[in-house]
Amino acid sequence: MGLLGRITNFSRNLFSRRKLDHDLDEELQSYVDLAADAKHDRGLSTEDARRAALVELGGAEQVKKEIRGARAGQLFLELLQDLRYGFRTLRHNLSFTLTAVCVLALGIGANATIFSVAYGILGRPLPYADADRVAVVYMHYFPRDFEFGTLCIRDFLTWRDNDRSFEQPSLFHTARMDLGGTEAVPQQVRGASVTAGFFPTLGVQPLLGRTFAPGEDKAGSTSLTVLSEAIWRSRYASSPSVIGRAVTVNGTSSTVIGVMPASFQFPRRDIEVWVNLPLNPPTRYGPWFYRGVARLKPGVTLAQAQQEINNIAPIMMREYPYYKKLTLPILSLRDSLLGSSRPAILILAATVGMVLLIALVNVANLMMARATVREREMALRLSLGAGRGRLIRQLLTESTLLAMAGGAAGLALAWVGIHLIRVSNPGNLPLVESVQLDGVVVAFTVFVSMAAGILFGLAPALTCARTDLNATIQESGRTGASSSRSTGRLRAALVIAEITVSLMLLIGAGLLLRSFVNLQRVTGGFSAPPSRILSVLISPGNRKYNDPATGIAFYNQVLERARHVQGVESAVLTDSLPPDRQGDADTFSLEGQTLPPGEINAIISSPTIGPGFFHTFGIPIIQGREFDAHDNLKSRPVAIVSEGFVKRYFPDGNGIGKRIRQSDVNWMEIVGVVGNVKYLGLTADTDSAYYKPFLQNFDPRMALVVRTSVDAASLGETLRNEIQSIDPGVTLAQIGTMEQTLALSVSQPRFDTMLLGLFAAIAMLLAAVGIYGLIAYSVVQRTHEIGVRVALGAARSDVVRGVVRQGAVLAGIGIAFGLAGSLALSRLLENLLFGVGATDWLTFAAAPLGILFVVLLATLVPALRASRISPVEALRYQ
Amino acid sequence: MPSTHLLQGTLDLLILKALALTELHGLAIANRVGQMTGGTFAVKPGSLFPALHRMQDAGWLTSEWGESENNRRAKFYRLTPAGRKQLQAETREWKTISLAIAKALESN
Numbered sequence: 001m002g003l004l005g006r007i008t009n010f011s012r013n014l015f016s017r018r019k020l021d022h023d024l025d026e027e028l029q030s031y032v033d034l035a036a037d038a039k040h041d042r043g044l045s046t047e048d049a050r051r052a053a054l055v056e057l058g059g060a061e062q063v064k065k066e067i068r069g070a071r072a073g074q075l076f077l078e079l080l081q082d083l084r085y086g087f088r089t090l091r092h093n094l095s096f097t098l099t100a101v102c103v104l105a106l107g108i109g110a111n112a113t114i115f116s117v118a119y120g121i122l123g124r125p126l127p128y129a130d131a132d133r134v135a136v137v138y139m140h141y142f143p144r145d146f147e148f149g150t151l152c153i154r155d156f157l158t159w160r161d162n163d164r165s166f167e168q169p170s171l172f173h174t175a176r177m178d179l180g181g182t183e184a185v186p187q188q189v190r191g192a193s194v195t196a197g198f199f200p201t202l203g204v205q206p207l208l209g210r211t212f213a214p215g216e217d218k219a220g221s222t223s224l225t226v227l228s229e230a231i232w233r234s235r236y237a238s239s240p241s242v243i244g245r246a247v248t249v250n251g252t253s254s255t256v257i258g259v260m261p262a263s264f265q266f267p268r269r270d271i272e273v274w275v276n277l278p279l280n281p282p283t284r285y286g287p288w289f290y291r292g293v294a295r296l297k298p299g300v301t302l303a304q305a306q307q308e309i310n311n312i313a314p315i316m317m318r319e320y321p322y323y324k325k326l327t328l329p330i331l332s333l334r335d336s337l338l339g340s341s342r343p344a345i346l347i348l349a350a351t352v353g354m355v356l357l358i359a360l361v362n363v364a365n366l367m368m369a370r371a372t373v374r375e376r377e378m379a380l381r382l383s384l385g386a387g388r389g390r391l392i393r394q395l396l397t398e399s400t401l402l403a404m405a406g407g408a409a410g411l412a413l414a415w416v417g418i419h420l421i422r423v424s425n426p427g428n429l430p431l432v433e434s435v436q437l438d439g440v441v442v443a444f445t446v447f448v449s450m451a452a453g454i455l456f457g458l459a460p461a462l463t464c465a466r467t468d469l470n471a472t473i474q475e476s477g478r479t480g481a482s483s484s485r486s487t488g489r490l491r492a493a494l495v496i497a498e499i500t501v502s503l504m505l506l507i508g509a510g511l512l513l514r515s516f517v518n519l520q521r522v523t524g525g526f527s528a529p530p531s532r533i534l535s536v537l538i539s540p541g542n543r544k545y546n547d548p549a550t551g552i553a554f555y556n557q558v559l560e561r562a563r564h565v566q567g568v569e570s571a572v573l574t575d576s577l578p579p580d581r582q583g584d585a586d587t588f589s590l591e592g593q594t595l596p597p598g599e600i601n602a603i604i605s606s607p608t609i610g611p612g613f614f615h616t617f618g619i620p621i622i623q624g625r626e627f628d629a630h631d632n633l634k635s636r637p638v639a640i641v642s643e644g645f646v647k648r649y650f651p652d653g654n655g656i657g658k659r660i661r662q663s664d665v666n667w668m669e670i671v672g673v674v675g676n677v678k679y680l681g682l683t684a685d686t687d688s689a690y691y692k693p694f695l696q697n698f699d700p701r702m703a704l705v706v707r708t709s710v711d712a713a714s715l716g717e718t719l720r721n722e723i724q725s726i727d728p729g730v731t732l733a734q735i736g737t738m739e740q741t742l743a744l745s746v747s748q749p750r751f752d753t754m755l756l757g758l759f760a761a762i763a764m765l766l767a768a769v770g771i772y773g774l775i776a777y778s779v780v781q782r783t784h785e786i787g788v789r790v791a792l793g794a795a796r797s798d799v800v801r802g803v804v805r806q807g808a809v810l811a812g813i814g815i816a817f818g819l820a821g822s823l824a825l826s827r828l829l830e831n832l833l834f835g836v837g838a839t840d841w842l843t844f845a846a847a848p849l850g851i852l853f854v855v856l857l858a859t860l861v862p863a864l865r866a867s868r869i870s871p872v873e874a875l876r877y878q
Numbered sequence: 879m880p881s882t883h884l885l886q887g888t889l890d891l892l893i894l895k896a897l898a899l900t901e902l903h904g905l906a907i908a909n910r911v912g913q914m915t916g917g918t919f920a921v922k923p924g925s926l927f928p929a930l931h932r933m934q935d936a937g938w939l940t941s942e943w944g945e946s947e948n949n950r951r952a953k954f955y956r957l958t959p960a961g962r963k964q965l966q967a968e969t970r971e972w973k974t975i976s977l978a979i980a981k982a983l984e985s986n
């Protein structure tokens with residue numbers, strides 16, 4: 001039979017069911033008539049013949065059922081029936097349904113949200129051609145010791161000349177740049193300088209124009225500019241005629257040659273211009289600003305490339321003996337974009353999975369409690385001839401229906417969650433724009449919901465189907481309890497599992513919380529209130545300010561105007577800002593220090609600061625003095641070092657009067673020792689630094705920092721206007737308070753802590769509901785027994801104690817498992833922790849107490865109810 | 879009437895065979911099967927009717943209401959071309975199997 005015939009049958013069976021049934025009735029009737037006739041002919045009386053024929057037919061209903069079962073599409077019909085019945089049952093038990101749907105929505109919604117984050121960031125293909133074939137190249141060496149440190153141009157040339165694994169080694173670095181031109185006032189933009197191989201490596205076509213051609217990174221190349229789509233739209237009004245236009249970048253004239261689409265966001269999301277990087281022959285080693293990027297040659301794996309590039313390291317060390325233990329770590333493009341986010345995201349995903357598990361256990365528990373109540377219904381239906389398979393199917397339909405409702409509500413929750421994460425990006429997550437609610441997320445949610453429905457439906461369904469007919473029907477109690485002993489044990493096990501998992505989550509959240517509190521306590525080394533410090537990056541734009549005399553005059557004017565703004569207490573210049581904006585870092589030499597040949601001192605933060613820096617930030621001056629206005633080009637060069645520096649480099653503990661030199665510059669006399677300040681993030685263990693006075697080390701790009709007597713955020717606009725009124729060509733960027741900077745620097749740990757805390761709280765709540773349900777149910781079941789005991793003289797307190805003990809035993813077992821699990825797993829959190837061990841005893845002691853408290857609270861309600869059971873009623877009840 | 883449990887799958891073949899010559903109603907099919915097998919197989923309505931409906935769904939049979947030999951309304955079944963083909967195929971298969979089994983039983 002062809003497909004058409006099958007469909008005809010199927011639809012006939014579905015849509016003319018009544019007619020078919022009628023037809024069948026008639027057919028069977030006619031059979032009986034004919035058979036009776038035949039038997040009558042053979043000599044039986046009419047009545048006997050008829051009876052014999054009926055007997056021969058057997059149960060007419062049985063036959064009909066079998067015929068219906070054989071029809072095409074029958075399964076579908078039964079499914080419809082089950083669905084209808086399921087809907088009715090769920091509607092009749094509205095409070096059960098709502099509870100279950102809410103619990104599921106919470107679990108599934110949280111999972112769909114975190115899944116979309118994890119998939120968006122870790123899994124979604126990057127918008128670059130064959131992105132997994134692109135690698136980013138770093139340099140790691142001592143004494144600098146940054147695992148993913150940067151290279152200088154000479155290192156790049158060595159790599160390029162010796163490379164064998166990559167198609168076209170290329171180099172890039174990012175910097176703030178001034179973009180000017182006739183179209184508008186200059187503005188500071190986030191820019192990248194890149195060699196000619198950069199764009200071909202990433203393989204993205206420009207939206208407009210072209211990218212850099214081979215050779216356009218040769219020494220002395222003219223400056224060319226590629227714009228981002230965003231700045232093309234905002235600054236150039238999306239004009240196609242921008243190609244070929246002359247602009248100025250950092251005061252140098254440059255030609256716009258192309259526009260990249262918005263999806264192109266390498267090496268950073270906020271890059272607005274890419275300029276060509278001319279590989280002028282470097283006169284010395286450094287500055288170490290650069291990272292490499294290149295595409296693997298066909299057939300070469302990342303691991304092979306890593307091995308190959310390791311062979312270049314000895315060459316680099318030979319060429320520059322300062323490098324010690326040098327390696328060239330390479331990362332895939334995605335890993336380089338992710339930074340340290342991967343473990344946190346994976347942990348969140350695992351955590352949220354556990355929450356879902358608890359939610360499922362809870363719903364399974366609810367279903368099983370209900371299944372026990374429904375035992376009689378099931379037994380009745382079995383005895384009326386329903387097949388056990390059919391009953392299981394019916395129950396699974398119900399649970400799947402429930403799960404789908406939960407899934408739909410969960411998807412709505414996820415939509416809100418994803419929207420929030422995309423809009424505000426509270427965790428400062430990389431690649432957040434790839435986090436979206438799309439087909440993959442919906443498919444995941446549907447899959448999870450279906451799996452959930454089957455998972456939590458199966459246990460109760462099987463229990464039901466095992467129902468012992470006789471026992472149940474003979475049972476006179478309102479709640480049939482024939483299988484409740486094994487069911488009860490299973491439910492207790494589920495509750496123990498809930499407690500175990502909640503405790504593990506709670507310990508995880510506790511560790512993160514402790515670590516976050518520690519992080520909050522880290523001050524960065526300054527005592528000025530963060531809300532009273534405002535900073536702004538200044539770039540004078542015009543090249544004339546590159547001359548120290550003009551530049552210093554300009555900055556004096558800036559300071560002058562800033563100090564006159566109402567609410568400003570002090571104003572100061574710096575190129576570095578705590579907690580994580582290191583301006584410059586370099587090695588140094590100390591007078592009288594003899595290093596083994598080829599050794600250099602560590603490369604450490606070396607901020608350039610103006611007079612009053614330490615006072616403004618509230619950084620303690622431990623010895624000597626601050627820089628003042630007299631430390632200028634006419635006076636002897638001076639420096640200030642940090643406490644940590646003295647400790648490490650001056651065994652006699654005294655730094656004042658000693659002399660220090662940055663590479664081959666003048667010797668500077670140390671005139672002060674100050675407290676340690678963090679310039680590489682709050683968690684970094686960096687305390688050595690040497691400071692140079694601005695007036696002796698002029699740099700045209702500085703940050704202005706003001707300490708205010710009012711809320712610093714309110715002064716931003718005034719300061720901007722004041723500074724730009726000196727010269728409209730001046731560009732400003734990153735106006736913000738220290739409070740905002742600090743918040744941003746801890747945003748990812750805060751996000752992790754918040755989410756894990758939230759998940760732990762949900763888990764605990766669900767576990768409490770679970771244990772409450774179990775105990776309350778067992779109290780109801782034991783009403784009779786408790787009544788008898790009270791009647792026989794048991795004290796109320798004995799009853800309460802008995803019930804509470806039941807909960808406490810479950811909690812105890814769960815806590816034991818949970819502690820063991822946490823000890824085994826908390827090591828995974830180690831990378832996310834700061835100032836607290838993965839087996840912090842305080843957390844490991846407090847979390848179980850918290851769980852115990854919640855469990856006892858959840859037990860107390862039914863316990864008190866049990867104590868109020870009146871023996872008279874209890875005995876009547878059965 | 880001695881009765882033997884029908885082998886799984888043989889009922890279909892017997893029904894097809896019973897309908898090979900002419901269209902018949904349910905009782906007549908049962909009688910014809912009994913007659914064809916010399917009374918070895920007695921088809922009970924409890925298995926006959928489900929089989930008939932299943933085979934009709936499969937497209938091997940068609941049915942229509944008609945008059946029985948003693949003027950009662952009855953549903954008559956007839957082979958479709960697909961049913962005829964099925965009969966040939968099943969007959970061939972059955973012969974192969976029964977031959978093989980006979981051989982197996984005769985071997986020492």
